[in-house]
Amino acid sequence: MKENIPSVYSFNEVEEKWYKYWLEKDYFHAEVDRSKKNYSIVLPPPNITGSLHMGHALNATIQDILIRWRRMQGFNALWIPGTDHAGIATQMVVERELLKEGKTRWDLGREKFLERVWQWKENYGNTIVEQLKKLGVSCDWKRFRFTMDEVYSRAVIKAFVELYKKGYIYKGERIINWCPRCKTALSDLEVRYVEENSFLWYIKYPLYQEDGYIVIATARPETMLGDTAVAVNPEDERYKALIGKKVVLPLVGRIIPIIADETVDPSFGTGALKVTPAHDIDDFEIGKKHNLEFISVIDENGIMSENAGKYKGLSVLECRKKIEEDLEKEGYLLKKEPYLHDLATCDRCGTPIEPLISEQWFMRMENLAKPAIEVVEKGEVKFIPDRWKKVYFDWMYNIKDWCLSRQLWWGHRIPAWYCENCGHVNVEEQKPEKCERCGSENLRQDEDVLDTWFSSALWPLGTLGWPEDTEDLNYFYPTSVLSTARDIINLWVARMIMMGLEFRKEVPFYYVYVHPTVLTREGKRMSKSKGTGVDPLELINKYGADVTRFGLAIQCTEMQDLRFHEENFENTKNFTNKIWNAARFVISNLDFNIDYNEVDLTKHSLSLSDKWILSRLQKTVYEVTDHLENFRFSEYVKTIYTFFWSEFCDWYIELSKPRLSNTEDPESRLIAQVILWKVLKESMQLLHPVMPFITEEIWQKLPSTHESIMISKWPEVNELFIDEEAEKDMEFIMESIRSIRAIRSEFNILPNEVINVEFLTPNKYKEILLQGYSGYFYTLAKAKLSTILEKRNLKHVAHKIVEDVNFYVNLEGLIDISKEREKVKKELEELYLLIDKVEKRLSNKDFIEKAPPEVVEKEKEKLESLKKKVEFLQERYRILK
Structure with missing residues (x-):
């Protein structure tokens, strides 16, 4: 016999116990089993520098719901966890530690510095993993991957070499995002835009060898020193006559052309654009298109360079101030007006980004993008919600070459060796013994490392053993679903699709579920630094993992954003208490000597409430399964919440109480027990993916259950129990009882006061139904029903109509009128x-x-x-x- 259920549910006593049990039983682990259909998910690898935030908690909850559900459905379900080495973030953390000791990485040297980083990773790099476990995630921890581990690193290097030899990767000069503080190129995701109150400077550029001038407006006057053209829109009537003429660059004297380009926005500023190809990404494209000169006037330290002339050596802001003074003094500054704009800064250190022309490693993307566009167009990869497909296409159709190199020490070092004798670049997986061109052994490896996004682009492949043709890869790849945030659709999702198609000729996943962004109650982005972040660990410590998961899932609609409301967690806490109390009642009324699996309900006479709750259970199983199939997580939890609380607890359990205490009718008592057991058991199974701990605790205390709810069979719809007529009749009875309860409430009739309710109806079927189930009214509304033959017009009579039935309650004697x-x-x-x-x-x-x-x-x-x-x-x- 199983132990009795305590009066109060304590998540603190339950969660650690069951997580340890699941690990000991190896339930999270999946091996290749071709007798089963596979289902696999890769966890988007969090940075080793990170700690759990609400976005992580929501995404992990979504994935765990899916993996637990599919596991229960009989799939061979694999969820692969891992972490990302987070090149720039991790290097900065360790460099800050060194600064406290008065040292820099240069003092240690590359080898010693990397030893220090690995030491930091061992001490602190698994923080977020342990936090995820607190949430109850059922990842296969035996398959844990780290993007810098030996197996995965081999995949990264192999991919680089193959892409280089196919002609996709090259080294050249292009404009990139450069952080003068971190001294490295940055990906678009590592750039953070912050609002800055600045100015627009309106500057007169005199026409060359004729009177007049053209006025440009700029937010960065210091870059004018590198201007090589002024561009206008060819359709702009104001400037058509000036196209092809030249101007004299103020303060510099350089003669530069006025060109026409359709990318110029006529509505911004004056509609005339100063073109600085070496210091603006859009200008760079204009410069290439029109064969303009590229003049760099700012160096990698954010200091004005040799080409800045007399402004050489000034910082950008110092130069800006000096340029303004000189423009005003020489009569070129027309005006200066306030301007609010988005300033690009380094996400790690906050330093303003400098777009610079730099020699870097790049990947040609156009040909890789074409098949990746095609698979989404054909529906081989589906975005959920579908609208995110547009974001994907907008980027992919206009894709630019990818800057792969980073000027860091922590990361996958680029496998390129330069021959010191002939200058040839040797790209191989291992250091070559000699130069392939001249045979020299004097080789020097490239100092740069690869962009972190390059390694994560291989995540579905590398985690399953690629480049080896492993059994895991052949069985679990392509993975089933990727759940991720919208801000990395381009930087990660698109690149995984490209790499999967390039190296495996298959998509890496079939579905991309883009979860909502968790915002504050006011609709702003959460920020720990601004004090607007919510720590999910605090929620777990306060409410437990189940409540945290359910509270997040119930808000996970198809809307773009999710506004955080702690009321959801308070409501879920109440729901947890309701589950526990219902389970206590059911279990305390079951006979542990009976195997309830063996009782065939189809061979017994069932009451209306029996037929109704069994039919509603089937509908709930169908709806819940359908919601999960279609990634409707909020609807999934709302459906089971409503069924369990509003139908099972509020109605069926209450109606079962007289039967359970009726020893004179053992068959009715047995049927009530079986149905209570069955509905509780299957409700727990339906709830398990989102609330794994409380459902396991109840499962273990229920009779006639086996081993663990986690590996139990997902409920299936039994058509024999679907009874539309019973549902219709019961709904009528319930609405009638609600009307009687409303009378009691409206006229403040004492709860324990038994009332006499008369009803009148021309519908014989309803009359017989009400007479046959009058006991329901007594149980649930303390009401005695009786039929009358004509309409009541008595004074002090409360009256309600439900469908074609009139209910009357004589208030005299019940209240002080x-x-x-x-x-x-x-x-x-x-x-x-x-x-x-x-x-x-x-x-x-x-x-x-x-x-x-x-x-x-x-x-x-x-x-x-x-x-x-x-x-x-x-x-x-x-x-x-």
Whole structure:
């Protein structure tokens, strides 16, 4: 016999116990088993520098729901976890530690510095993994991958070499995002835009060898030293006559052309654009298209270079100030006006980004992108919600070459060796013994490392053993679903699809589920530094993992954003208590000597409530499964929540109580027990993917269950129990009981007072139904039903109509009618005063004209609500007269 269930559920005593149990039983682990259909997910690898935030918690919950559900459905379900080495972030953390000791990485040298990074990783790099375990995720920890581990590193290097030898990877000069503080190129994701109150400077560029000038507006006057053209839109009537002419660059004297380019926005500034190809990404493209000169005037330290002339050696901001002074002094500055713009900064250190031309390693993307576009167009990879497909296409159709190199020490070092004798670049997986061109052994490896996104682009492949043709790869690849955030669709999702098609000729996953972004209650991005972040670990410590998971999942709709409301967690806490109390009641009323699996309900006579709850259970199983199949996580949890609380607990459990205590009818008692057991058991199974701990705890205390809920079979719809007629009849009974309860509530009838309810209906079927199940009314509304033959017109009679049935309750003897009448009269008088006050306000012309529209609308809604309340009380007063 299983132990009794405690009166109070304590998540603190349960969660660690069951997580340890699952690990010991090896339930999370999956091996190749060709007798089963596979289902696999790769965990988006969090940075080793990171700690769990709400986005991680939501995404991990979504994936765990999917993997637990499919595991229960009989799939061979694999969820591969891992972490990313996070090149720039990790290097910065360790460099900060060194600064506290008064050292830099250069003091240690590359080898010693990397030893220090690995030491840091061993001490702190698994923090987020342990936090994920607190959430209850069922990842296969035996398959844990780290992007810098030996096996995975081999995949990264192999991919680089193959792509280089196919001609996709090259080294050349292009414009990139450069951080002067971190001294490295940055990916787009490592650039953070912050609002800056700055200015637009309007500068006169004199026409060459003729009178007049053209005015440009710029937010960065210091870069004008590198201008090599002025561009206007060819359709801009203001400037058509100037196209092809030249201007003299102020302060510099360089003669530069006025060119036409359709990318120029005529509405910005003056519609004339200064073109600085070496210091602006858009200008770089214009410069290439029009064969302009590229002049770099800012160096890698954010200092004005040799080409800046007399401004050489100044910082960017110092140069900006000096340029403004000189432009004003020489009469070139027309005006300066305030301008709010998005300043590109380094996400790690906050330093303003400098777009610089730099020699870097790049990957040609156009040919890799074409098949990746095609598989999404054909639906071989589906985006959920579908609208995110557009974001993918917008980037892929306009894709640019990818800057792969980073000027860091922590990361996958580029496998390129330069011959010191002939300069040839040797690209191989291992260091070559000699130069393939001249035979020299004097080789030097490239100092740079690869962009972290290059290694993560191989995640579905590398985690399954590629480049080896492993059994895992052949069985679990392609993976089933990728769940991720919208801001990395381009930087990660698209690149994984390209790499999967390039190296495996298959898509890496069939579905991309883009989860909502978790925002603050006010709709702003969460930020720990601004104090607006919510730590999911605090929620877990306060409410438990189950409540945290459920509270997140119930908000996970197809909307773009999710606004965090702690009320969801409070409500879920109440739901958890409801589950526990229901389980306590059911288990305490079961016979542990009976195997409830062996009882065939089809061979017994079932009551209306039996048929109804069994039918509703089948519908719930169907709906829950359908919601999960279609990634409707909020609808999934709402469906089981509503069924369990509003139908099973509020109705069926209450109706079962008299049967359980009726020893004179053992068959009815047995049927009630079996159905209570079955509905509780299957409800726990339906809830398990989102609330794994409490469901396991209850499962272990239920009789007639086996081993673990985690490996139990997912409920299936049994068509024999679907009974539309029973559902319709029971819904009518329930609505009738609600109407009687409403009368009790409206007239403040004491809860334990048994009331006599008379009903009149021309519908013989309804009459027989109400007579046959009058016991339900007594159990749930303390009401005795009786039939009458004609309509009641008695004084002090409350009346409700449900479909074609009239219900009457004589209030005399149940309440103090005169006292209740005076109470209602007083409430009405107060309401009349309130209505008069609101109507006067709304008739006041000054209020209507001066008050904000939302305030006026709120007053109108208030008036409507008051009038409805008056109608309700007037009817009650009429009955009490």
